[in-house]
Amino acid sequence: MTPAGQQPAANRRLILRLVMLVFAMFGFGFALVPLYDVFCDITGLNGKTGVTDSRTVEGTPIDNERRITVEFTGNAANGLPWEFRPTVAKMEVRPGALARTTYIARNISNQTVVGRAIPSVTPGEAAAHFKKTECFCFTEQYLDAGETKEMTVQFVVEPDIPRGVNTITLSYAFFNAEKYVERQTVKMKHQDTKFEKTHADKKSQHRG
Amino acid sequence: MATAEAAHHDEHHGHPTGILRWITTTNHKDIGTLYLCFSLTMFMVGGLMALVIRAELFQPGLQIVDPHFFNQMTTMHALAMIFGAVMPGFVGFANWMIPMMIGAPDMALPRLNNWSFWILPFAFTMLLASLFTVGGGPAAGWTLYAPLSIQGGMSVDMTIFAVHMMGVSSILGAINVIVTIFNMRAPGMTLLKMPLFVWTWLITAFLLIAVMPVLAGVVTMLLTDRHFGTAFFNPAGGGDPVMFQHIFWFFGHPEVYILILPAFGIISEIIPTFSRKPLFGYTAMVLATAGIAFLSFIVWAHHMFTVGMPLAGELFFMYSTMLIAVPTGVKVFNWVSTMWRGSLTFETPMLFAIAVVFLFTIGGFSGLMLAITPADFQYHDTYFVVAHFHYVLFSGSVMAMMGGAYYWLPKWTGHMYDEKLGKAHFWLNTIFFNITFFPQHFLGLAGMPRRIPDYALQFTEFNVISSIGALGLGLSQLLFVYVVFKCVQGGKKASSEVWEQPLGLEWTVPSPAPYHTFETPPRIS
Numbered sequence: 193m194t195p196a197g198q199q200p201a202a203n204r205r206l207i208l209r210l211v212m213l214v215f216a217m218f219g220f221g222f223a224l225v226p227l228y229d230v231f232c233d234i235t236g237l238n239g240k241t242g243v244t245d246s247r248t249v250e251g252t253p254i255d256n257e258r259r260i261t262v263e264f265t266g267n268a269a270n271g272l273p274w275e276f277r278p279t280v281a282k283m284e285v286r287p288g289a290l291a292r293t294t295y296i297a298r299n300i301s302n303q304t305v306v307g308r309a310i311p312s313v314t315p316g317e318a319a320a321h322f323k324k325t326e327c328f329c330f331t332e333q334y335l336d337a338g339e340t341k342e343m344t345v346q347f348v349v350e351p352d353i354p355r356g357v358n359t360i361t362l363s364y365a366f367f368n369a370e371k372y373v374e375r376q377t378v379k380m381k382h383q384d385t386k387f388e389k390t391h392a393d394k395k396s397q398h399r400g
Numbered sequence: 401m402a403t404a405e406a407a408h409h410d411e412h413h414g415h416p417t418g419i420l421r422w423i424t425t426t427n428h429k430d431i432g433t434l435y436l437c438f439s440l441t442m443f444m445v446g447g448l449m450a451l452v453i454r455a456e457l458f459q460p461g462l463q464i465v466d467p468h469f470f471n472q473m474t475t476m477h478a479l480a481m482i483f484g485a486v487m488p489g490f491v492g493f494a495n496w497m498i499p500m501m502i503g504a505p506d507m508a509l510p511r512l513n514n515w516s517f518w519i520l521p522f523a524f525t526m527l528l529a530s531l532f533t534v535g536g537g538p539a540a541g542w543t544l545y546a547p548l549s550i551q552g553g554m555s556v557d558m559t560i561f562a563v564h565m566m567g568v569s570s571i572l573g574a575i576n577v578i579v580t581i582f583n584m585r586a587p588g589m590t591l592l593k594m595p596l597f598v599w600t601w602l603i604t605a606f607l608l609i610a611v612m613p614v615l616a617g618v619v620t621m622l623l624t625d626r627h628f629g630t631a632f633f634n635p636a637g638g639g640d641p642v643m644f645q646h647i648f649w650f651f652g653h654p655e656v657y658i659l660i661l662p663a664f665g666i667i668s669e670i671i672p673t674f675s676r677k678p679l680f681g682y683t684a685m686v687l688a689t690a691g692i693a694f695l696s697f698i699v700w701a702h703h704m705f706t707v708g709m710p711l712a713g714e715l716f717f718m719y720s721t722m723l724i725a726v727p728t729g730v731k732v733f734n735w736v737s738t739m740w741r742g743s744l745t746f747e748t749p750m751l752f753a754i755a756v757v758f759l760f761t762i763g764g765f766s767g768l769m770l771a772i773t774p775a776d777f778q779y780h781d782t783y784f785v786v787a788h789f790h791y792v793l794f795s796g797s798v799m800a801m802m803g804g805a806y807y808w809l810p811k812w813t814g815h816m817y818d819e820k821l822g823k824a825h826f827w828l829n830t831i832f833f834n835i836t837f838f839p840q841h842f843l844g845l846a847g848m849p850r851r852i853p854d855y856a857l858q859f860t861e862f863n864v865i866s867s868i869g870a871l872g873l874g875l876s877q878l879l880f881v882y883v884v885f886k887c888v889q890g891g892k893k894a895s896s897e898v899w900e901q902p903l904g905l906e907w908t909v910p911s912p913a914p915y916h917t918f919e920t921p922p923r924i925s
Contacts, residue, residue, distance in 0.1 A: 202583050203508055210575045214613050221617025224647050225632060228640075269636070310635045316710045367636030371629060 254288035255351040259358075262349070266295055266309075266364040273301035274335065276366050279342070287351040294342045295328065295364065299335035307333045308369035311362065318360045321353040332369050423518070426510035427915060428495045433812075434517050435492030436805075440881070442484030442524065443798070447874050449477035454836075454870035456853050457863050470853035471539035472531060478542035479559070482659065483566045484524055486793070489801050490662040491516075491573045494601050496812065498577060500906040500913060501595045503586025503922045508579040516572035523565035530555035530562075541851060543652070546633035546644040550625055557626070560619045567612045574608035577601055586905075588924035592686070595904055596679060599686050600665030603693045607654045607661075610697075615651040618644065642707050649700035657696045659793060660760075661689060663800030664731060667753045670807050671735050673902040674750035675742030681734040688727035688734075695724045705776045714773045721771035725764065732761055747899075748822035752803025755830050756796060763791025766841065781851075784844025790837045795830075802829070802880065809887050810894035814912030817887040825883055828876035835869030 262285055264278035275298045285291045299305055309329040313319040328343035335341055349360065416424055425431060452473045456464045465473070495513065499506055507513045531537035535553030538544070549556055581602050585594070594602075621632040622644070631637020633644045672679045679685065701709060701717040709717075735757050744750070766788040770776050779785060802825075809817050839862035844850075848859045855863065894911040905924075909917045 199583055203579050206579050206582055207509075207575060210578060210609060213609055214571055214575075217610055218613035218617050221614035221647060221650075222621070224614075224650065225621075225643060228643055228646055308636055308638070310638075316708075365635065367634075369636045372631055372634075372637035 252288040252348060253351060254286055256286055258287050258351075259284045260287060260349050260353065261359045262291070262347075263359065263361045264293060264295070264363075265361060266366065268297075268307075268366045269368070272307055272366055272368040273305060274299055274307060274366060276364070285349055287349045287353055290325070290346060290348055292344065292346045294344050296340065296342050297333065297335060297366070298340040299337060302337045304334060304336050306369045306373050307335065307366045308372070309333070309364045309366045311364055314361045314363070315357060317354055318349075318357045321350040321357075322360060322362070323348045323350060329364065332373055333366075424514070426506075426514050428499050428507045428510070428513065429812075429913065429915065431507075431513050431517050432492045432495030432497075435488045435495060438517070438520060439485050439489035439492055439801075440884075442480050442488070444877070444881075445528070446477050446480035446485055447877060449473045449480065451870060451874050453477065454867040457855070458867040459864075460855050460857055460860055462854055465853070467853045468536060468539060471541075471851065472537040474851050475538050475541050476527075476531065479527060479538075479562075480524070481793075482542065482655075483563070484520075486659050486797050486801075487566075487570060488520060490601075490604070490659075490797075491570075493597075493662065493666065493801070493804055493808075494573070494577055497808065497906060498580060498598055498601060499584070500909065500917055501598050501904055502581065502584065502589055503905050503918045503924065504580060504584035505916060505919045505921075507576050508584050509576045512572055513576055516569045516576065519565050519569040519572075523562045523569065526558050526565070527562035530558035533558070543645075543648060544619065544622065545648075546622060546625065546641050549622055550633065557623065560623050563619050564616055567616045570608050571612050574605035574612075577605040578609075581605075586918065586921040586924055592683065593924060595665075596668035596682065596685055596689075597662070597665035600661040600668075600689050603689050604658050604661045607658050607693055607696065611651040611654040611658075614647065615655075618647040618651065621647075642704075645704045645707065646701070649703045650697075652703060653700040654693070654696040656789075656792075657692055659797050661692070663756065663797045664689065666800045666804035666807075667735060667756055669904065670749045670753040670803055671738050671757075673807075673899050674745050674747060674753070675739045676744075676900065677738055677742045678903065679734070680737035680740075681730070684730055685734055688730040691727035692724060695720060695727070699724065702771055702776075705773050706780045718771055718773045722768065725768055728764055732757060732764075745900075747806075748817070748819060748826055749803045749807035751823065751826045752799050752806065755826070756800050756803065759791055759795030759799070759830075759833075763788055763793075763796060766791060778847075779844060781849055782844035783840040783848045783850055786850050787837050787840035787844060790840075794837070795833055799829070799833075805884065807899075808906070809884065810898040811906060811911050811913055813888050813891075814894055814910075815887050815889075815891035816894050816898075817883050817891065821879065821883045821886075825876060825879045828879065829873065832869050832872035832876055836866050836873050837869070839863075839865045839869075 261282055263282040264280065266276050266278055268274040268276040275296075277296055279294045279296055283291065283293060297307070309327075311324070311327070311329050313322045324345060324347045326344055326346035328345065333341070333343065345362070347362075415421065422430065422434060425434075450473075452465060453470065456462070456470055495507065498504075533553065533555045535555065537555045538549070538552060538559040540549040540552055540556070544556070544559070581594070581598060621630070624630040625632050625634060625639070629637075631639040633639045633641050635641070668679055668685060699717055699721045701713060702721045705714060705717070735753075739754075746754075766784065770779055770785065770788060806817060806822055809815075843859055843862050843866075846859065848855050896910050897907050898911060899907075905918075905922060906913070908922070
């Protein structure tokens with residue numbers, strides 16, 4: 193329908209727009225990654241739980257009338273040579289009160305291993321009201337060969353948690369994070385946790 | 401116009417012949433033929449893989465192939481059929497028919513057209529070659545779900561690159577189609593006078609441009625997760641495997657409409673011709689197509705009801721999915737109304753078209769069943785899903801293409817195909833198709849999982865029936881190849897109109913369509 197003389201210019205304009213659309217959609221594919229994350233954080237979908245500063249929960253009113261059962265579970269994923277379990281299977285908490293529990297991890301291999309724990313809370317509608325003020329899942333965990341470590345979780349169940357929710361399950365999956373820890377960070381952690389020098393050497397050999 | 405004239409110029413002064421003609425061609429008819437031949441070849445390759453699957457499932461237990469190879473076959477069968485047979489097949493139809501239907505001398509970007517075809521053989525050589533690498537071909541299913549696909553061997557990388565190349569090919573093809581339709585229509589051919597096949601392809605091309613880059617993005621993430629230390633889908637690095645499914649199906653659901661909309665277009669051309677009536681509800685058809693395309697972007701998570709979505713998500717995706725039945729129902733209603741009180745005759749293309757309307761509707765209904773979230777928890781990943789998507793993909797897309805091939809073969813070759821053999825092909829194909837796939841509904845409802853090389857004894861009878869049907873279905877396609885080959889070789893001369901007063905500009909040019917058509921645009925009143 194474009195008059196013959198104007199066709200090349202019209203084609204160029206349209207092609208340019210379509211190519212821009214192609215690149216925009218390619219970018220959109222990648223943008224979906226943070227978008228889904230934000231969406232899950234806001235809604236608590238996918239069991240994503242918030243990180244909270246302990247100061248902000250200090251003033252939370254405690255609801256003495258309700259008791260919420262919090263169950264703990266955890267497993268070490270394939271490729272992480274650890275034993276990992278909660279020290280208690282469940283506890284009762286009052287909404288608004290700060291609670292504390294521990295998990296125990298033991299490295300059953302003969303070298304230092306870096307792990308990262310991914311938390312998940314079910315049911316999903318409880319996730320947004322389950323606030324952790326301290327958790328071993330905030331950072332990578334380093335365990336020496338044969339080392340056993342008790343790791344702390346401190347949390348608050350907010351008083352405005354929906355009425356129907358009486359049981360919450362907090363689950364951790366521990367993954368081997370070797371691949372994702374920068375060499376730099378390994379060194380820093382090495383100083384922090386006073387690992388033997390040999391371990392760092394072994395690690396760099398292993399990685400090299 | 402300048403490029404079209406240049407191509408025309410070449411023709412008169414030593415156009416290459418033999419193989420070079422096909423490699424260097426910028427003619428839309430040549431490229432259409434290349435696409436269609438490529439599609440038919442991949443259809444046969446993918447069909448052979450399907451026969452390996454059905455041979456293994458003929459009996460319970462493991463007889464013919466080991467489970468790992470079985471997984472490679474299910475993966476490759478799907479990739480070959482979706483990206484090798486159906487998508488290029490429709491691009492072939494688009495190349496041949498769109499310029500002739502809108503009165504244009506060629507596609508708007510002929511050199512790009514050549515390029516977008518010739519990427520494909522290389523992409524598929526790489527994909528098929530991955531079967532011979534150490535550890536065999538990709539075996540994680542065509543959906544390439546992470547984390548399984550992160551663990552595969554080098555064949556996964558080859559698949560990823562092949563997908564990139566197919567994506568580039570499809571996107572270039574889609575750009576070409578859109579520019580052609582917007583800028584090359586003959587004077588007087590307003591958008592709402594375009595044949596429905598052109599309309600469906602215009603909308604398909606926009607879907608391609610919107611989602612193929614997302615597929616390219618998600619397989620790129622897979623690649624960097626595998627080799628470059630990113631963690632999009634690996635929880636150890638803070639990623640999420642379910643994220644892969646979300647991004648993949650954001651591409652994947654519009655993709656299934658990319659595979660079916662041009663088929664709707666072909667059916668909408670065939671049925672009016674053999675009903676001797678114009679298409680009923682043309683505008684409604686256009687709007688329904690656009691409606692389906694829009695809805696396709698907001699239903700993706702119905703492929704993943706069982707990942708543990710919250711209730712609100714399940715409900716949203718359930719209702720939005722069911723909503724698709726409305727525009728689809730409009731289409732089926734309009735096809736039936738076109739036939740209503742028409743002077744029907746039942747030549748091979750019409751037989752295919754009617755079978756598509758009927759069988760696609762069965763596939764649509766089983767899709768509606770799958771859309772019901774609580775029911776889907778039982779159907780998910782069973783043979784019911786396999787039956788469902790073969791009813792929409794084979795008896796929808798593939799049979800529509802076969803019908804379209806019979807419909808336009810006389811225009812392409814100048815000869816009538818052998819009507820008797822064409823009808824024989826139709827009946828063999830359709831009967832064996834139903835023998836193959838109908839029992840799979842029952843298998844799925846009874847709980848037989850898909851993508852597993854072995855099954856419990858109670859599933860034996862239906863699997864035997866299905867495998868016998870598959871063998872017949874495969875063999876009946878040899879008859880199709882023979883009919884096409886025979887028609888190309890010779891036969892009764894076809895007139896310009898071919899059929900009885902068909903509508904459309906393509907029937908105003910002689911048969912076979914000359915190498916160059918509509919160099920002076922026709923006037924449409």
